[in-house]
Amino acid sequence: MREIVIVGGGIIGCTTAYYITRHKEFLEGAIKVTLLEASNRGPAQGASGKAGGLVARWAYPKGIVDLSFDEHVKLANEHNGEDRWGWRYVNCGSWEGRGTTRKNPGKSLEKEQGLPGGQKPLKGKSASSKRKLPDDLQWLKEESTDSYTPMARHGNTAQVHPYLFTMSMFDLAKEAGLQYICGQVTKILRSSEAVTGVEYFDPYTNDIQTLSASQVILTAGAWSPTLLPSLKLTATRAHSVTIRPIEETSISPYVVFTEFKDSSSASGPEIYARPGNEVYACGPGDDLALPATVDDVQVDESACDLIYKQVSSISDELRDGKIEKRQACYLPTVNSNRGGGPIIGEAKTVAKGLFIGTGHTCWGISNGPGTAKALSELVLEGEIKCADLKRFDPALYSL
Ligand SMILES: Cc1cc2nc3c(=O)[nH]c(=O)nc-3n(C[C@H](O)[C@H](O)[C@H](O)COP(=O)(O)OP(=O)(O)OC[C@H]3O[C@@H](n4cnc5c(N)ncnc54)[C@H](O)[C@@H]3O)c2cc1C
Structure with missing residues (x-):
């Protein structure tokens, strides 16, 4: 055998x-x-x-x-991924604006590198249009927003x-x-x-x-x-939090990559609305050495606080929610x-x-x-x- x-x-x-x-x-x-x-x-x-x-x-x-x-689509169809692991199509966009002024040090996780030309393929709402955010994206502050640019056509982005x-x-x-x-x-x-x-x-x-x-x-x-x-791999640690908005809040299905223009940081948190009234947000990476096992990964509370602070500064709905998880993990990159x-x-x-x-x-x-x-x-x-x-x-x- x-x-x-x-x-x-x-x-x-x-x-x-x-x-x-x-x-x-x-x-x-x-x-x-x-x-x-x-x-x-x-x-x-x-x-x-x-x-x-x-x-x-x-x-x-x-x-x-x-x-x-x-394969994701097939697995979701075969095993009812929608109910079992929160499979759904989402809108995804790049947001620029102003919120907190505190710097979030660290390196970007660089998801946008997959887009043609590095980033932002689609034309967003122009600065002159009245509302800068999509009509159904109500959980970010319009007054904090300089621009919102959809990153891909609907149907090309999903989540689990x-x-x-x-x-x-x-x-x-x-x-x-x-x-x-x-x-x-x-x-x-x-x-x-x-x-x-x-x-x-x-x-x-x-x-x-x-x-x-x-x-x-x-x-x-x-x-x-x-x-x-x-x-030869490099291990990058990154922090994240999950937030439970208050019951009556409706968080429409968007994933938003933020950039804070009033901070010296290149990138702010990535924010993911999830089914079941949960929002996930992650910050940039750092170089803290890989521990012996996954159970020994250190969570730096201040890194989680900063993610929450930045998210709260541009969303009343998330500011009024409750942080449920503060966590960190290592992503592997080939050198x-x-x-x-x-x-x-x-x-x-x-x-x-x-x-x-x-x-x-x-x-x-x-x-x-x-x-x-x-x-x-x-x-x-x-x-x-x-x-x-x-x-x-x-x-x-x-x-
Ligand atoms: C903040 C953050 C956000 C991310 N967001 C996304 C996203 O939105 N979309 C996306 O596609 N990717 C995302 N990623 C990347 C994605 O999480 C990783 O690429 C992926 O999870 C790597 O999976 P893996 O199975 O290789 O490693 P891991 O999930 O690290 O699993 C490896 C496992 O091996 C075990 N292990 C290690 N050594 C041993 C051993 N000696 N014996 C037995 N077991 C061992 C570990 O305990 C661990 O459970 C994100 C990563 C981070 C850090």
Whole structure:
């Protein structure tokens, strides 16, 4: 029997498990697949549980984007994503204006880089039109707004609740027969040229255990280089908050990228209205070193306060709401002059049977299902059939 081990229960690992458990060979009983997750709290505790959840046809890099968007649509139709993980189409725009004057230091998460020419493809309402915000975007202050520019045509931007999406993929895979182990993989084992298994720390016995494998899929997000040091990734920490507006407030479905002209910061928070009267907002990234596990990620309260302060200064509805979550997570970016990743494929020069799916920067939720489908094909059928993903091959990154 083929034994497949997946290292890491973020969106890439859980969705890969989902596709494998839907495959004919798995259904015939010829495969055992096990997912290991280092967090004591289960899957989706890192970026995949704490991201905004934007899914866009204008995401980057091209090549994986359309495949992944189409998979999101299929998954939502098949499993009632609307109710199960908050799938819906949203409006998305870039907002410029004035609110708080305090600077939010840090680096932009750079989602707008996927737009043609870098940003802002569509003509917004001109400065001379009376109302600068769309008529149904009532939850930002008109008087704080200098301009609002739609970033994409309706139908090209959607959203999921990333924690609910990732957990749904995990639960569906588990119902179909995925084995789950709570444990931190400490080593990928190999013979002279092929993987043979993994070693992991078992938090229940406090021992190192061994699990044999004919194929190992490394989907440990920003932590992937701890198991494969030749994989060059940068880990960027970013903070976010979730806000519950007061009951009677109606928050229309918009995702807004803000830029505060009265602050010396290049970019303000990204604000995501979500179904179920929840609003998510995230700030820029910083370089605080990656901790040992996802459970050790430090949350800087002042970074969360600043996001809330900026959001409150341009929205009475959000100012009057209640902060429910203050959180931080690390997004993985590939360090290479070939571009920022992701890396998807078999790292044959390291070991036969070692597969990698990581380095998804700020678009891992959007590009997760496409990556996972491709990985499942490669692992089970020996080639990626759903799209041409050669430009993400590990060999191009000396792996
Ligand atoms: C603030 C913010 C907002 C974002 N917004 C969006 C968005 O709107 N749209 C979008 O497309 N993307 C967004 N992203 C990016 C997206 O969140 C990431 O690209 C994606 O979640 C990465 O998924 P992953 O599965 O590779 O990694 P992760 O979610 O980090 O999962 C990796 C998992 O591996 C586990 N692990 C690590 N080491 C080990 C080990 N040794 N053994 C076992 N398990 C291990 C970790 O505990 C973790 O659970 C955002 C990111 C941030 C930070």
